[in-house]
Amino acid sequence: xxxxxxxxxxxxxxxxxxxxxxxxxxxxxxxxxxxxxxxxxxxxxxxxxxxxxxxxxxxxxxxxxxxxxxxxxxxxxxxxxxxxxxxxxxxxxxxxxxxxxxxxxxxxxxxxxxxxxxxxxxxxxxxxxxxxxxxxxxxxxxxxxxxxxxxxxxxxxxxxxxxxxxxxxxxxxxxxxxxxxxxxxxxxxxxxxxxxxxxxxxxxxxxxxxxxxxxxxxxxxxxxxxxxxxxxxxxxxxxxxxxxxxxxxxxxxxxxxxxxxxxxxxxxxxxxxxxxxxxxxxxxxxxxxxxxxxxxxxxxxxxxxxxxxxxxxxxxxxxxxxxxxxxxxxxxxxxxxxxxxxxxxxxxxxxxxxxxxxxxxxxxxxxxxxxxxxxxxxxxxxxxxxxxxxxxxxxxxx
Amino acid sequence: xxxxxxxxxxxxxxxxxxxxxxxxxxxxxxxxxxxxxxxxxxxxxxxxxxxxxxxxxxxxxxxxxxxxxxxxxxxxxxxxxxxxxxxxxxxxxxxxxxxxxxxxxxxxxxxxxxxxxxxxxxxxxxxxxxxxxxxxxxxxxxxxxxxxxxxxxxxxxxxxxxxxxxxxxxxxxxxxxxxxxxxxxxxxxxxxxxxxxxxxxxxxxxxxxxxxxxxxxxxxxxxxxxxxxxxxxxxxxxxxxxxxxxxxxxxxxxxxxxxxxxxxxx
Numbered sequence: 001x002x003x004x005x006x007x008x009x010x011x012x013x014x015x016x017x018x019x020x021x022x023x024x025x026x027x028x029x030x031x032x033x034x035x036x037x038x039x040x041x042x043x044x045x046x047x048x049x050x051x052x053x054x055x056x057x058x059x060x061x062x063x064x065x066x067x068x069x070x071x072x073x074x075x076x077x078x079x080x081x082x083x084x085x086x087x088x089x090x091x092x093x094x095x096x097x098x099x100x101x102x103x104x105x106x107x108x109x110x111x112x113x114x115x116x117x118x119x120x121x122x123x124x125x126x127x128x129x130x131x132x133x134x135x136x137x138x139x140x141x142x143x144x145x146x147x148x149x150x151x152x153x154x155x156x157x158x159x160x161x162x163x164x165x166x167x168x169x170x171x172x173x174x175x176x177x178x179x180x181x182x183x184x185x186x187x188x189x190x191x192x193x194x195x196x197x198x199x200x201x202x203x204x205x206x207x208x209x210x211x212x213x214x215x216x217x218x219x220x221x222x223x224x225x226x227x228x229x230x231x232x233x234x235x236x237x238x239x240x241x242x243x244x245x246x247x248x249x250x251x252x253x254x255x256x257x258x259x260x261x262x263x264x265x266x267x268x269x270x271x272x273x274x275x276x277x278x279x280x281x282x283x284x285x286x287x288x289x290x291x292x293x294x295x296x297x298x299x300x301x302x303x304x305x306x307x308x309x310x311x312x313x314x315x316x317x318x319x320x321x322x323x324x325x326x327x328x329x330x331x332x333x334x335x336x337x338x339x340x341x342x343x344x345x346x347x348x349x350x351x352x353x354x355x356x357x358x359x360x361x362x363x364x365x366x367x368x369x370x371x372x373x374x375x376x377x378x379x380x381x382x383x384x385x386x387x388x389x390x391x392x393x394x395x396x397x398x
Numbered sequence: 399x400x401x402x403x404x405x406x407x408x409x410x411x412x413x414x415x416x417x418x419x420x421x422x423x424x425x426x427x428x429x430x431x432x433x434x435x436x437x438x439x440x441x442x443x444x445x446x447x448x449x450x451x452x453x454x455x456x457x458x459x460x461x462x463x464x465x466x467x468x469x470x471x472x473x474x475x476x477x478x479x480x481x482x483x484x485x486x487x488x489x490x491x492x493x494x495x496x497x498x499x500x501x502x503x504x505x506x507x508x509x510x511x512x513x514x515x516x517x518x519x520x521x522x523x524x525x526x527x528x529x530x531x532x533x534x535x536x537x538x539x540x541x542x543x544x545x546x547x548x549x550x551x552x553x554x555x556x557x558x559x560x561x562x563x564x565x566x567x568x569x570x571x572x573x574x575x576x577x578x579x580x581x582x583x584x585x586x587x588x589x590x591x592x593x594x595x596x597x598x599x600x601x602x603x604x605x606x607x608x609x610x611x612x613x614x615x616x617x618x619x620x621x622x623x624x625x626x627x628x629x630x631x632x633x634x635x636x637x638x639x640x641x642x643x644x645x646x647x648x649x650x651x652x653x654x655x656x657x658x659x660x661x662x663x664x
Contacts, residue, residue, distance in 0.1 A: 020528055
């Protein structure tokens with residue numbers, strides 16, 4: 001029986017609580033409060049209610065039959081997280097953490113965001129629960145995800161552009177941590193992915209597990225059995241761990257995480273620390289595989305998708321790779337773009353560029369599999385936010 | 399007796415407090431770092447905290463972030479910092495040097511090799527901002543084997559049980575972060591420090607240095623009255639930022655002398 005993390009927040013050598021002293025008591029308080037509420041019937045009931053009536057869960061599973069037929073092999077099924085309120089899986093976690101924040105008496109929430117989906121989800125729950133909301137976003141990401149920036153503002157959040165470092169997700173994390181250390185007593189940091197100091201990787205996983213728990217019920221209803229493989233994109237890896245975790249103890253189901261290969265892992269311009277076998281290091285509160293140079297400086301990553309453009313990855317993914325339970329692969333920018341267009345044209349679904357990486361890997365392996373095999377891909381978000389990027393890459397001005 | 403311990407004992411006999419300046423190695427350029435260290439020592443610094451630049455300095459405000467960026471642009475690395483300390487030690491065997499930074503560059507080098515190199519070049523203490531005691535057992539083992547003092551931070555938010563835990567592990571001195579925030583931010587709250595220190599003293603038998611928010615002679619004097627050492631970082635880095643290579647030594651020396659007088663007035 002798989003049972004991680006251990007009591008100190010470690011998944012083997014990964015994870016932990018690598019934070020500055022000022023924040024250690026805050027992280028410890030969060031751990032205690034989370035453990036207190038995670039099994040509390042009233043908390044669970046409120047979370048379930050919000051997921052059902054506010055988010056619109058359960059999200060359906062859809063058989064992408066046209067696309068599967070064209071590919072000529074395994075059948076591709078999509079877990080439709082893109083149909084959630086706010087358009088991605090991020091809302092599951094944002095609600096869970098906001099409900100916890102309320103119980104902890106915190107009236108100000110902060111978040112980092114890359115593609116903007118977690119920022120939108122946080123701004124949304126802050127509006128819903130009447131909290132002040134500050135979202136840190138890299139200046140580069142503000143450029144490429146401008147529709148989401150305006151959405152956050154409409155929802156009443158303050159979006160703070162981050163101009164330090166590579167001006168992307170990791171720098172937004174740095175800035176959010178700086179805010180938290182300054183406002184530790186009043187502020188709850190709604191962290192967007194299954195990474196960071198303990199208990200975040202565990203807590204975010206638990207809130208996102210609804211994805212895999214639903215799929216485990218839905219797949220037998222649809223096809224009479226579980227899929228042969230579950231596939232999800234991995235930046236920090238919250239949508240992936242949400243789908244994977246309930247399947248860890250189901251040995252016949254293959255687990256495949258898809259990282260952002262950027263210009264190609266061999267080019268060095270990627271965001272694929274697991275596929276590239278990057279050395280283990282410490283960033284943003286946890287020990288994980290990190291894209292870094294030989295001196296331990298974090299390197300700039302590259303991905304077409306802002307949500308995957310991150311040098312680290314959640315500690316549980318590092319561990320699942322280490323113990324051989326999950327496999328991690330990379331999909332390049334152009335492969336993701338191709339899957340993006342295919343899903344638009346053949347299924348009438350505009351996928352997020354992040355999710356397009358998982359789709360592209362399914363498209364890559366499906367033709368080599370027999371038609372009775374089933375791949376379940378997490379369609380973690382919708383692609384409306386990406387149309388400017390896609391148009392620009394296609395040479396079109398909107 | 400370690401250099402740090404010796405320094406504090408001497409100061410205690412003289413009934414003086416330590417002045418502990420910080421700056422980032424390689425800022426404004428690697429060639430200035432060793433001359434700056436000598437200037438600090440001759441202007442009255444008792445311990446030098448030398449920042450190891452890191453790409454993602456999460457606990458630092460804009461001033462030290464920019465210093466890290468300048469240093470990294472100049473090619474500064476942990477290896478480079480250790481080489482600079484070796485150079486400094488050729489003509490200064492007395493002033494303790496503490497490396498301060500984030501854990502990842504050390505993880506990349508490996509703690510065993512790092513601790514060995516520290517001992518070889520004459521580093522006296524190591525402070526890794528993002529390695530709390532809970533995650534420091536490997537680091538602690540290697541540092542201790544080579545007689546390098548692990549310096550720990552305590553914060554206004556640190557509770558009694560953790561103070562006891564740090565008291566067991568810490569060597570050299572303990573660095574009390576006087577305010578909630580990043581380096582260089584906010585203004586110091588003297589009464590809050592005054593209230594917290596007795597609780598720290600109850601468990602910490604080592605000297606206690608106080609830093610964060612000390613920006614001028616007046617605050618340096620006031621803080622020195624409360625503790626054993628005054629750490630000044632962003633103010634010095636700001637002085638470096640506002641100087642050029644020709645006048646940086648003079649400017650920083652003048653600032654240190656002023657702070658030295660202020661600390662000695664306590």
